[in-house]
Amino acid sequence: MISVVLLGAGNVASHLYKAFQNAKDVDVKQWYNRNIKAIDSYKNDVDITDDLSSLVEADIYILAVSDDAIEDLSKQLPFENRLVVHTSGSTSLYAVDMKQKRGVFYPLQTFSKDAEVDFTEVPLCVEALKKEDLPLLKSLAKAIGCKSHKVNSDQRQGLHLAAVFVNNFTNQLYRIAHEITEANGAEFDILKPLIKETANKIETLSPYMAQTGPAKRNDKKTIRRHIKQLESDHHKAIYDLLTKSIQKTHGRR
Amino acid sequence: MISVVLLGAGNVASHLYKAFQNAKDVDVKQWYNRNIKAIDSYKNDVDITDDLSSLVEADIYILAVSDDAIEDLSKQLPFENRLVVHTSGSTSLYAVDMKQKRGVFYPLQTFSKDAEVDFTEVPLCVEALKKEDLPLLKSLAKAIGCKSHKVNSDQRQGLHLAAVFVNNFTNQLYRIAHEITEANGAEFDILKPLIKETANKIETLSPYMAQTGPAKRNDKKTIRRHIKQLESDHHKAIYDLLTKSIQKTHGRR
Numbered sequence: 001m002i003s004v005v006l007l008g009a010g011n012v013a014s015h016l017y018k019a020f021q022n023a024k025d026v027d028v029k030q031w032y033n034r035n036i037k038a039i040d041s042y043k044n045d046v047d048i049t050d051d052l053s054s055l056v057e058a059d060i061y062i063l064a065v066s067d068d069a070i071e072d073l074s075k076q077l078p079f080e081n082r083l084v085v086h087t088s089g090s091t092s093l094y095a096v097d098m099k100q101k102r103g104v105f106y107p108l109q110t111f112s113k114d115a116e117v118d119f120t121e122v123p124l125c126v127e128a129l130k131k132e133d134l135p136l137l138k139s140l141a142k143a144i145g146c147k148s149h150k151v152n153s154d155q156r157q158g159l160h161l162a163a164v165f166v167n168n169f170t171n172q173l174y175r176i177a178h179e180i181t182e183a184n185g186a187e188f189d190i191l192k193p194l195i196k197e198t199a200n201k202i203e204t205l206s207p208y209m210a211q212t213g214p215a216k217r218n219d220k221k222t223i224r225r226h227i228k229q230l231e232s233d234h235h236k237a238i239y240d241l242l243t244k245s246i247q248k249t250h251g252r253r
Numbered sequence: 254m255i256s257v258v259l260l261g262a263g264n265v266a267s268h269l270y271k272a273f274q275n276a277k278d279v280d281v282k283q284w285y286n287r288n289i290k291a292i293d294s295y296k297n298d299v300d301i302t303d304d305l306s307s308l309v310e311a312d313i314y315i316l317a318v319s320d321d322a323i324e325d326l327s328k329q330l331p332f333e334n335r336l337v338v339h340t341s342g343s344t345s346l347y348a349v350d351m352k353q354k355r356g357v358f359y360p361l362q363t364f365s366k367d368a369e370v371d372f373t374e375v376p377l378c379v380e381a382l383k384k385e386d387l388p389l390l391k392s393l394a395k396a397i398g399c400k401s402h403k404v405n406s407d408q409r410q411g412l413h414l415a416a417v418f419v420n421n422f423t424n425q426l427y428r429i430a431h432e433i434t435e436a437n438g439a440e441f442d443i444l445k446p447l448i449k450e451t452a453n454k455i456e457t458l459s460p461y462m463a464q465t466g467p468a469k470r471n472d473k474k475t476i477r478r479h480i481k482q483l484e485s486d487h488h489k490a491i492y493d494l495l496t497k498s499i500q501k502t503h504g505r506r
Contacts, residue, residue, distance in 0.1 A: 067475070090475055109447055110465055115454065121446045149443055158437025159444065161479050162430035166444050167451045168466035169495040170423045175460035175502055177415035184411025190361060190402055191412065191419055192456065193374045197363055198420045199452035203445065204368070207428035212363055213421035222320070222343055226414050234498065241494055242422040245487065249428055 002140050003058040005030045007073065009038035011111040012087050013064035019119045019144040021045070026143045029058045053078050060085060060140060062105060063096070070095045083133050089160030093127055093153055103128040105137055106156060107146070110167050120145040125156050176235055183231060208249065215246035255393050256311040258283045260326065262291035264364040265340050266317035272372045272397040274298070279396050282311045306331050312389060313338060315358060316349070323348045336386050342413030346380055346406055356381040358390055359409060360399070363420050373398040378409050429488055436484060461502065468499035 006017055006028055013033075020026040028046050033039045036050035049055070055078065063070050063086040070086045074097040077084065084096050085103035096102040104127040111117060124141035126148050128134045134150060141148035151159065174195065181188045201210045214222040223243055230236045246252075259270055259281055266286075273279040281299050286292045289303035302308070308331065316323050316339045323339045327350040330337065337349050338356035349355040357380040364370060377394035379401050381387045387403060394401035404412065427448065431441045454463045467475040476496055483489045499505075 090478065108443060110450055110454065112454070112458070112463070112465070115457065121450065123443045123446055125443070149440070151439060154437050155439035157482065158434055158439045161482055162433040162439075162441075162444055163447055164466055164468075164479065164492075165426045165430045165433070166448045168464065168468060168499065169491075170426050170448075170451050171455075171460050171464050172495055172499050172502065173418045173423050173426070174455055175464070176498070177418045178460050180415040180418070181408075181411055184407050186404060186408035186411045186415075187402070188415075190376045190378070191415055193376055194362055194416055195419050195423075195452050195455065197374065198423050199448050201363065201365070201368065202424075202427055202448065205365070207424050207431055210365070211421065211424050211428070212365070213417055215421060225343065226417065229410065229414055234501065238422075238494060238498060239417075241491060242425055245429070245491060246421065246425050248487065249425065
């Protein structure tokens, strides 16, 4: 049984809490938040607190708070030499105060408040300053059904940056496609099978091998017509830059 | 039973051929290609030809050839007043010669030579100059398990353009993420569950509602660090433009 104290009440904290509660080998001993109202509805299921001085002992303390709050919060912990991890993709391991055993427990997924998370589909990137703390982090990941990956800070920050491209930027391309279909009186929903297939294809092909379309073929006629067809200068700029990017990758320029 | 003559031997033609062969209500009467070698391996299963003057009679003639070849090929057909459709997303219905009954049968999916296509996941956009030709095109779509959508040329061309964003451009973002993870010694594979979830999320949320991340939050500190972290000016430019795009959509600028 791994005992855990959870700190924070955002999306990651809430989803981790549920995953821990569903795991038979994890015991959430306490849930801390600065503003106790945010976790008040859980008070019958778990010991909740807004008082750092009353934190109980546990195997792992998980700081699931905003990047900027990690350093401060970890400094205020009223104990030392315990395993304290943050859950941020982009924050240094060293943001955790040096009087603790420091680590990172970074779930590389997109969490929405209302959408359920299937933790078997969440890669957990784990990192520990001291090698001997790693197995416990891996066990915690395993207990909630995650595949864990030992990464160093460079790798984690590279993954976090790459995640912005495959998640936020990709989603913005979906948004632009939505705007284009609406402008043409077409249904965005018709694109959804293509969106899924584009994501599924890279299970078996590298993105390099999976590429198709006018930019890859250097089909100038279609490219010109597409740019003409776009009404927004902003969309034209994105079309132009990503077309050039594909051509650069595939040796067309 | 719907009888079909297929013309062309590219990806779309080959996948359609397989789908037609598997459908109990479709009879491929003939397969034409200018260069007969490309379809020679099918000669025991279907009547193949490279001679337009020997085309047999059928309910539908499908021109699954490159956009530029549609007009020419349709002009050369040695009959008139039969239902002739092309499969292009971006080509006008009027590219089909006016002496025929004209239509479009556009499968909105990404076809790779080697990847199997699940036609139940292929939206078929159908269009016909004469309304009375539409039911047959819809029946053909249904016979191979596709959901069909009646669209006009503007809608179809809007969908084709939007498809470039959600397929080619999205795939290029995956490629860039691949480059970033490699530059940091991390595994691209760790991103695959996130890629899938990003695509799945819009089944229930609009892309607008699904957006998260530093650009949406206007988290300038993370944005600055990410741009600094990127080694390629080209990647920086894409990061910058798509960040601005998200901020524009979400009222951050």
